[in-house]
Amino acid sequence: xxxxxQLGSHVSVSEGALVLxxxxxxxxxxxxxxxxxxxxxxxxxxxxxxxxxxxxxKGINGFEAEFKKSETSFHLTKPSAHMSDAAExxxxxxxxxxxxxxxxxxxxxxINP
Amino acid sequence: KAGVTQxxxxxxxxxxxxxxxxxxxxxxxxxxxxxxxxxxxxxxFLFEYFSETQRNKGNFPGRFSGRQFSNSxxxxxxxxxxxxxxxxxxxASSSTTGSYNEQFFGPGTRLTVL
Numbered sequence: 001x002x003x004x005x006q007l008g009s010h011v012s013v014s015e016g017a018l019v020l021x022x023x024x025x026x027x028x029x030x031x032x033x034x035x036x037x038x039x040x041x042x043x044x045x046x047x048x049x050x051x052x053x054x055x056x057x058k059g060i061n062g063f064e065a066e067f068k069k070s071e072t073s074f075h076l077t078k079p080s081a082h083m084s085d086a087a088e089x090x091x092x093x094x095x096x097x098x099x100x101x102x103x104x105x106x107x108x109x110x111i112n113p
Numbered sequence: 114k115a116g117v118t119q120x121x122x123x124x125x126x127x128x129x130x131x132x133x134x135x136x137x138x139x140x141x142x143x144x145x146x147x148x149x150x151x152x153x154x155x156x157x158f159l160f161e162y163f164s165e166t167q168r169n170k171g172n173f174p175g176r177f178s179g180r181q182f183s184n185s186x187x188x189x190x191x192x193x194x195x196x197x198x199x200x201x202x203x204x205a206s207s208s209t210t211g212s213y214n215e216q217f218f219g220p221g222t223r224l225t226v227l
Contacts, residue, residue, distance in 0.1 A: 036218075043117075043203055043218035090156065099144045099207055099214060100169050103156035 002027045002093045006104035014112045019063075019078040021107050023091030026072065032094040033074045034101065035065055039087045047089075050074065061085070086111045114139055117206050117219035125225045131192040134222045138185050138206030144168075145187040146216060147179060150201040159202075162187050191224075199226045 007022035025031055032051050036044040048059025055067040061084075065076045074091060088108050092101040118137045126132050138145050146169075147159040158171040162181035179189040185206075191198055201221045207214035 041220075043220045044205075045218070046215065049215065092156075099146050099161045099163070099205075099216060100158050100171075101146075101148075101156075101216065102158070103148075105155045 002031070002095070002102045004091050004093050004102055004104035006089075006091050006107050008107055009105060010108045010110070012110040012112060013081050015083055016080050019076070019081045019085065019109065021076040021089050021091075021109065023065075023074045023076065023104060024072050025074060025091070025093045027093055029095070033065075033067060034092045034094065035059065035063070035074075035076050036090045036092060036103075037087045038090065038106075044090065047076070081109075081111050083111050083113065085109060117204055117217055119202075119204050119219040119222050121222060122220065123223050123225075125227065126194050127227050128194055128196060130194050131190060132194060132224060133188050133190045134202055134204075134224070136187045136189075136204030136206075136219060138187070138204075139208075139217055142206035142208050142217075143185050144207045144214060145181055145185065146205045146207075147187070147189050148203045148205065149173075150203060150221070151197075151199070156203070159189065194226045196226050198224065200224060 003026045005024045034049045035047040048057045050067045058064045063078045088106045091104040120135045144163045146161040150156045161169040165181045176192045181187045203221045205216035205218045207216045
């Protein structure tokens, strides 16, 4: 069975600092990996995805993530945090061809002015 | 293109009642998935419908059911509501072209069971 572990339920950084949100996955087949963001009282918005090909994936709002098969990781980074990045972030793994996502527990990102 | 819409946005019910939630996918999308989000359990997959057939199912009791209509709109029903059913219910739609089908989420229906 697939699973996702997000390290740190709450991360706090200063505005302008590096954002690093950690995600490790478990999958018996080549995974499809995703990062979603959720703002208060809203649904999920896709930040970026890895399916095949280049292991460094660039997404919206300046975020990127690197797929490391040897470490079973898919950490999310942003070089310089902005106040508008404050939200909850979810890492997810999906089956090929199956419209079922398995999510991590989420990481709440707080940006300090 | 209009996004995924869910109605109603908020619902308050009492224990023992039943509830029906509705989801309209993005035009042209034929797959609709449902997820439950709670503070304790996080985001959990309920089921997925494609062409009016349930294709995948999560680990939820039979009180949770769904259906999909010929226009791809989907409903989910929860019978005999329990306090623990209080949650944000998210619907996601996806197209069926390509090797991977990205899921687009609606804003959710927040269900409160009293």
